[in-house]
Amino acid sequence: MVRRIGGEPSQPGGRYKDVTTDAPVDTDDRLIKAGLLKKLLTRPEFGSIIGAVAVFAFFSVITENFFTVDAISAYTNPAATLGIMAVAVALLMIGGEFDLSSGALIGGLGITMALLIQDAGAPVWLAMLLSLALAVGVGVFNGYMVIKTKLPSFIVTLGTFFIVQGAGLGFTRLISGQTTIYLSDYLEGSDWTRILFASTPFAGIRIPVYYWIVIAALATFVLLRTRYGNWIFAVGGDAASSRAVGVPVNKVKIMLFVNVSVSAWLVAMFNTFRFQSAQIGTGVGLEFEFIIAAVIGGCLLTGGYGSAIGAAIGALIFEMVRQGLAFARWEADWFKLFLGLMLLGAALLNQFVRIRAQRARS
Amino acid sequence: MTHLIEVDSVSKYFGNIMALKDVSAHVNAGEVTCVLGDNGAGKSTFIKILCGLHQASDGQYRVDGEVANFASPREALDAGIATVYQDLAMVPLMAVWRNFFLGSELQQGKTPFKRMDVAKSKQTVVDELGKMGISIRDPEQPVGTLSGGERQSVAIARAVYFGARVLILDEPTAALGVKQAGVVLRYVVEAKKRGLGVILITHNPHHAYPVGDHFVILRRGEVLGDYQKKDIPLEQLVQMMAGGADLETLQHELEKAAAQTGDDELAEAATAFGEETEQLGLGDE
Numbered sequence: 123m124v125r126r127i128g129g130e131p132s133q134p135g136g137r138y139k140d141v142t143t144d145a146p147v148d149t150d151d152r153l154i155k156a157g158l159l160k161k162l163l164t165r166p167e168f169g170s171i172i173g174a175v176a177v178f179a180f181f182s183v184i185t186e187n188f189f190t191v192d193a194i195s196a197y198t199n200p201a202a203t204l205g206i207m208a209v210a211v212a213l214l215m216i217g218g219e220f221d222l223s224s225g226a227l228i229g230g231l232g233i234t235m236a237l238l239i240q241d242a243g244a245p246v247w248l249a250m251l252l253s254l255a256l257a258v259g260v261g262v263f264n265g266y267m268v269i270k271t272k273l274p275s276f277i278v279t280l281g282t283f284f285i286v287q288g289a290g291l292g293f294t295r296l297i298s299g300q301t302t303i304y305l306s307d308y309l310e311g312s313d314w315t316r317i318l319f320a321s322t323p324f325a326g327i328r329i330p331v332y333y334w335i336v337i338a339a340l341a342t343f344v345l346l347r348t349r350y351g352n353w354i355f356a357v358g359g360d361a362a363s364s365r366a367v368g369v370p371v372n373k374v375k376i377m378l379f380v381n382v383s384v385s386a387w388l389v390a391m392f393n394t395f396r397f398q399s400a401q402i403g404t405g406v407g408l409e410f411e412f413i414i415a416a417v418i419g420g421c422l423l424t425g426g427y428g429s430a431i432g433a434a435i436g437a438l439i440f441e442m443v444r445q446g447l448a449f450a451r452w453e454a455d456w457f458k459l460f461l462g463l464m465l466l467g468a469a470l471l472n473q474f475v476r477i478r479a480q481r482a483r484s
Numbered sequence: 485m486t487h488l489i490e491v492d493s494v495s496k497y498f499g500n501i502m503a504l505k506d507v508s509a510h511v512n513a514g515e516v517t518c519v520l521g522d523n524g525a526g527k528s529t530f531i532k533i534l535c536g537l538h539q540a541s542d543g544q545y546r547v548d549g550e551v552a553n554f555a556s557p558r559e560a561l562d563a564g565i566a567t568v569y570q571d572l573a574m575v576p577l578m579a580v581w582r583n584f585f586l587g588s589e590l591q592q593g594k595t596p597f598k599r600m601d602v603a604k605s606k607q608t609v610v611d612e613l614g615k616m617g618i619s620i621r622d623p624e625q626p627v628g629t630l631s632g633g634e635r636q637s638v639a640i641a642r643a644v645y646f647g648a649r650v651l652i653l654d655e656p657t658a659a660l661g662v663k664q665a666g667v668v669l670r671y672v673v674e675a676k677k678r679g680l681g682v683i684l685i686t687h688n689p690h691h692a693y694p695v696g697d698h699f700v701i702l703r704r705g706e707v708l709g710d711y712q713k714k715d716i717p718l719e720q721l722v723q724m725m726a727g728g729a730d731l732e733t734l735q736h737e738l739e740k741a742a743a744q745t746g747d748d749e750l751a752e753a754a755t756a757f758g759e760e761t762e763q764l765g766l767g768d769e
């Protein structure tokens with residue numbers, strides 16, 4: 123058996139006490155405490171925090187009622203579902219991959235559940251679980267394909283996007299002859315679904331907002347404080363080097379894809395139980411909004427860098443602008459202009475931070 | 485006798501490229517085996533087999549006399565074999581302490597709340613680098629902001645810290661200045677004194693000779709020789725490494741070019757080259 127010389131690696135300092143080194147250690151003078159501002163500046167979510175404050179201030183000035191409860195619920199409610207997806211997409215992007223199927227999957231998973239309830243007569247809970255299983259399956263498929271084929275995830279998930287959309291439409295028409303399935307009759311007696319996914323527990327703020335906050339906090343904790351977070355940064359930053367020090371690169375990537383699909387499932391539950399109906403085509407086109415929110419939140423398109431809380435804030439900026447323009451009675455056309463400028467600004471800022479971080483000090 | 489690590493007639497093919505052919509070598513506890521060879525000789529391929537990144541196409545790899553089939557570097561690490569890679573080193577955008585513990589994170593707390601022990605990790609990194617005579621200003625700084633030498637030192641400190649039995653170093657001194665190369669070589673000797681088996685890969689015989697116990701010379705994927713230190717003087721090692729004939733050819737080429745072009749500077753360079761070759765004890769005896 124393997125005999126270890128000395129102690130376990132998990133006991134730092136314990137093993138090499140006997141080693142005397144007389145090398146000069148030139149600490150002190152070079153150990154400069156980085157200022158708080160400088161530290162903040164190097165955080166990936168820095169830009170999004172500034173952006174959120176600026177956007178909020180801007181619309182507070184040009185509209186009188188931007189911080190009334192009505193207004194806050196008007197932008198936090200849509201920001202919640204966008205934010206939940208953006209956080210999952212941000213983790214995936216930090217891990218070095220994309221998912222273009224995530225938007226279409228929201229509609230696909232909702233309609234799957236609705237078909238199971240309406241046409242297969244499945245109980246609501248079972249339909250939910252089967253839809254969840256499908257979500258996990260799609261995530262595993264995406265991850266596995268990307269790893270096995272070594273194709274860019276951009277291409278693989280573009281394929282999945284069309285498959286999900288096409289299969290969703292095809293099967294829904296084939297089975298039910300409809301594109302929208304109304305579930306109100308079937309949901310009678312399943313009050314728990316409304317409480318879990320479609321209630322408004324407090325002051326006009328719908329329940330997805332609370333999920334959003336909890337998920338953003340949890341993802342930030344995982345990313346910054348657990349080894350899984352360490353691995354996510356590592357596989358996106360340099361997959362080969364990570365593998366060489368024992369990081370299970372493939373498992374991490376598959377888990378990240380599954381996390382995106384399961385988040386899409388959660389959003390599908392919010393939609394379906396709120397409107398008591400499922401419509402095929404829901405979510406198509408949103409995948410770019412998730413990516414944009416993640417980029418505004420500090421994610422690099424090249425992986426290895428980004429922030430979960432930043433992505434959540436990116437989603438908030440997104441919806442504040444959209445609702446703010448409506449409140450100010452401006453044409454919705456301006457939204458795209460705003461969005462484009464914000465995306466470019468964020469991408470440039472991220473680029474700048476990345477260059478700073480990679481610049482070798484000679 | 486059984487060796488700590490031993491490869492027996494190992495070959496490695498990449499498609500139809502033969503990177504290694506019938507290579508045999510070993511290392512014992514408390515011993516430094518140097519693997520020498522020119523660029524492309526197969527040194528990196530050799531160590532990637534030892535550390536589980538590649539699997540041998542042919543031949544046997546034994547640890548403690550038992551056949552080892554490491555499917556991944558994780559398995560090799562768990563068996564106490566740690567490696568400093570030449571081309572696979574650090575994730576530049578990640579903090580120094582995150583890189584140091586990557587794949588072997590220090591953890592605390594019970595399962596649902598299991599998290600990294602950040603304070604202890606950072607302290608360990610500062611301590612371990614301090615032992616190498618390197619102070620980093622802030623363990624939070626991204627590895628990409630370190631100089632090449634500092635980066636290499638972090639990689640070595642990491643391998644020394646986690647390599648419980650065998651330490652493998654692929655060209656650790658190639659990117660370093662004289663002073664830092666000295667620190668690395670001293671580390672090799674210290675690891676050996678502690679009873680570790682060390683495999684040092686280099687193309688610089690002047691770095692290998694002072695610390696090595698025996699020397700395996702690779703040329704174009706094959707073992708040219710495996711010598712105990714007492715059996716081979718430095719001069720001969722240098723000659724075998726570079727191939728004295730190759731150097732002479734180089735000198736002749738220079739002379740020929742000088743004669744053709746009538747370039748004095750080139751002629752001077754050729755003469756200087758010849759003298760240097762002689763000084764090193766190279767060339768045909």
Ligand SMILES: Nc1ncnc2c1ncn2[C@@H]1O[C@H](COP(=O)(O)OP(=O)(O)O)[C@@H](O)[C@H]1O
Pocket residue numbers: 498501502503521522523524525526527528529530
């Ligand atoms: N993954 C690979 N695929 C194909 N050829 C490779 C691969 N790795 C190494 N080689 C080839 O094997 C030979 C030995 O390479 P290497 O072990 O890196 O040499 P060294 O480290 O001694 O410079 C080279 O010709 C190189 O091109």
Ligand SMILES: [Mg+2]
Pocket residue numbers: 527528529570654655
């Ligand atoms: Mg090499």
